[in-house]
Structure formats: structure tokens, C-alpha cells
Amino acid sequence: MVHTPVFLLLLARRGRGGIGMRIYGPYTRKDGRQHIILYENGKRKTISYPKYLLEQKLGRSLLPNETCDHIDGDFTNNCLDNLQVLSRGDNAAKAMALKPAEQGYFVCPECHKSFYKAMRDVRSNQIKQKKAGPFCSKKCSGKYGQRQNKTFRGGKPNPRYTGDMPE
């Protein structure tokens, strides 16, 4: 059933285009996203419903580098309070943060166990470690570090050095 909220009809009456503009929708796609169809001076345009709502709220069109962001991450929640303007860059950064971390498959250089680890942690880990790693655990990372220090630390025997590499 097609249902046009009173809110939209009011917007249409005083919105851009004014008389001669007709709005149909919102229609919901299979993926849950909504759009409206706008007839303006005989031209038919399909517009993202949340983007349209946000533009009406702002009283202006979005700029080319602006996007309509769903604050809670739910793109089916087109409540006005859930919509905000984000630059394209900020929106991409937010998408990255919300995305499940990309997992990498590694073999620990210390104990040779295989394990998964988030790639974003690995990069920072490897910067800290200079080149070694990633390791399966802090313990392995520590052991490896000790061996790198060999038996001496600051010219004195390293008491934390526990022995040679296993196997």
C-alpha cells in the first residue's frame, strides 16, 4: 500500500518547485532502502527518501561532497533525528569503523601456531615491533623480544632470557 505521510505533503506544498511538483512514495526496496518519486515540471526523478528528508530539514540541497548519514547505522531508520550531513570522507571513515575488522591468517613466529588477527591491529603491531610479528600472544611476543636482546642487555646478562627457540 502506498502511503504518503502528511509531513511529506506539507513539504511538497511549500518545498522547492512549489506548484507543479508531485511526490509519490516513499517506496521501500527489497533491501529496505526507501526512495520517493518526484514529478517536477513533467520530469520524473527518483530520490533517496532519507536524503530528501534531510534536504527539507536543512532547507537546502546537499552539496556534491555531502552525504546523508544514518546516525545509528540503520539505513532503514529514516527518522529525522537519525539523519545528519556528513562529508564523503567522514562517511567513508564511519563505514570503516562500523565494518567488522578484516581478519588475517598468520603463523606465530615464536610458537608456530596459526591464528587469526584483525589486520588493523597487525599493522600497528608491526610498526611497534619494527618487523617481527604478528604473534599469537603477548607471551610469544615477549619471548621473541627477549631472544632479540640475546643474553645481554645493556652490557649485563639479561635475567629474562629463558633459553633457545623451541624445536
Ligand SMILES: [Zn+2]
Ligand atoms: Zn605464539
